[in-house]
């Protein structure tokens with residue numbers, strides 16, 4: 648599989664703040680590549696340099712082996728993190744307006760069908776719900792039948808149901824052959840959608856691989872979760888080095904049998920016990936000492 652985009656040694660500063668520090672990665676054709684990181688990590692700055700919107704201070708970006716140019720602009724679909732939709736304009740009008748920027752475009756009716764926008768085509772864009780607006784922005788990003796799509800936090804602010812719907816639609820876009828670069832601070836989203844992820848913090852990539860490979864490389868243990876009310880904090884911390892988060896005590900263990908025997912020995916109620924695999928959130932915490940959503 649060949650690389651559609653290659654990013655080498657990107658750097659971008661705003662005054663004294665270096666938002667992106669020497670970032671390099673390559674995106675394989677037909678895959679979904681995720682930039683995962685907390686707010687302020689440098690995801691938007693990175694993606695905007697790749698979109699050709701921001702100029703890097705240093706580094707190179709190659710699209711199909713060449714510098715970004717007309718071909719790239721015609722073949723890239725962009726869904727911005729914050730797009731102010733024009734007021735007093737209908738969904739259909741904004742899609743028509745957008746399609747005029749490109750030589751070869753998709754059918755607006757087909758896009759409306761695919762993204763369940765048909766009923767809103769003649770409605771003012773201001774009247775759309777959060778989920779409808781994100782679907783419209785995704786449809787607009789597809790108007791030029793892009794080979795590469797940039798989605799900057801496409802589901803931030805959506806309720807879980809709308810988020811899952813958008814995930815399905817992104818999956819479908821990928822199945823139709825587009826390559827996707829996605830940023831997110833939701834680890835479930837990165838895990839669900841991405842073939843490869845790069846975890847960013849403070850402008851740097853701190854880990855990069857397929858999600859399961861990242862987890863396998865860093866963890867050979869699991870998390871035993873117990874309701875916090877069932878295990879006094881001093882006992883949990885002393886006996887199990889438990890981490891208390893929300894209403895649960897999290898015990899990281901490579902030996903579940905021994906941990907459970909120990910809990911039974913201490914008469915800890917296990918009615919709410921849950922065992923889970925380590926996830927990208929745990930990995931971020933392990934690599935940086937802080938929570939992804941903090």
Ligand SMILES: Nc1ncnc2c1ncn2[C@@H]1O[C@H](COP(=O)(O)OP(=O)(O)O)[C@@H](O)[C@H]1O
Pocket residue numbers: 661664665666684685686687688689690691692693
């Ligand atoms: N135009 C700008 N001027 C000054 N600082 C900026 C600008 N854009 C981003 N930053 C800063 O750069 C850092 C990275 O921001 P950003 O790339 O938006 O992160 P993310 O998308 O991961 O939340 C943040 O500290 C942010 O405040």
Ligand SMILES: [Mg+2]
Pocket residue numbers: 690691692728799800
């Ligand atoms: Mg951002």
